[in-house]
Amino acid sequence: MVAFFAAVMDTVTTYTGLSPAAFFTILALMCVVYKTVCSMFVDPEPPEDLKNKLISSSAAASAATAANFSNQTVIPETVQLGEVTEHELRAYDGSDPNKPLLMAIKGQIYDVSRSRMFYGPGGPYAMFAGRDASRALALMSFDPQDLTGNIEGLSDSELEVLQDWEYKFMEKYVKVGQIVSEQTSKPTKNGDKVPENQNHDGA
Numbered sequence: 001m002v003a004f005f006a007a008v009m010d011t012v013t014t015y016t017g018l019s020p021a022a023f024f025t026i027l028a029l030m031c032v033v034y035k036t037v038c039s040m041f042v043d044p045e046p047p048e049d050l051k052n053k054l055i056s057s058s059a060a061a062s063a064a065t066a067a068n069f070s071n072q073t074v075i076p077e078t079v080q081l082g083e084v085t086e087h088e089l090r091a092y093d094g095s096d097p098n099k100p101l102l103m104a105i106k107g108q109i110y111d112v113s114r115s116r117m118f119y120g121p122g123g124p125y126a127m128f129a130g131r132d133a134s135r136a137l138a139l140m141s142f143d144p145q146d147l148t149g150n151i152e153g154l155s156d157s158e159l160e161v162l163q164d165w166e167y168k169f170m171e172k173y174v175k176v177g178q179i180v181s182e183q184t185s186k187p188t189k190n191g192d193k194v195p196e197n198q199n200h201d202g203a
Ligand code: HEM
Pocket: 112, 115, 118, 125, 136, 137, 139, 140, 141, 142, 172
């Protein structure tokens, strides 16, 4: 053991030209400097969401995480809307955060509130919110003129594209109602019909 120790000291002196005492003092100082510099780049406290993840096994932590999430993203409860006109559907375009975000395909209305990042104000597909977007989806068009449920004159392949969209929506979202044409809609309080400027063909 003593021989091994002496051999290590000899090797240190041979390779570094330093006395063993000087070598180990410098090594210790380098460790201290390394530790000090590293600690300058580490957050003293983990961020709040990471802390929640670390202790997420406890029920209290899960509740805290859920509360934290619901503070940031309030998804209104899904409510069955029943029959509405295309015009009435416009009120559900996401401009009122207390109302669900709705969108229709082939006259069937879906609650797309969970995809606010797509359809909410400022989202890439915000123009579809509160609309029957059948024609736009069938044609893969962002033209405002195609924001209608009127699918007259579409080709077979365009109708197939629309069908694929419908399947996607049926699978992903809850259906909350359907669009009725102006004539079959219920009158408003003062007996007038809600004005309508686009006809939905109900296909
Ligand atoms: C450059 C062309 C386009 C690109 C790169 C693109 C990209 C995307 C991506 C990445 C998503 C998210 C998919 C997911 O996570 O489920 C998406 C969703 C969507 N896209 Fe596009 N898109 C394009 C064109 C279009 C067009 C022309 C339309 C219709 C007119 C359209 C309608 C939609 C809709 C409705 C959704 C949301 C579907 C849902 O609710 O899950 N996109 N798109």
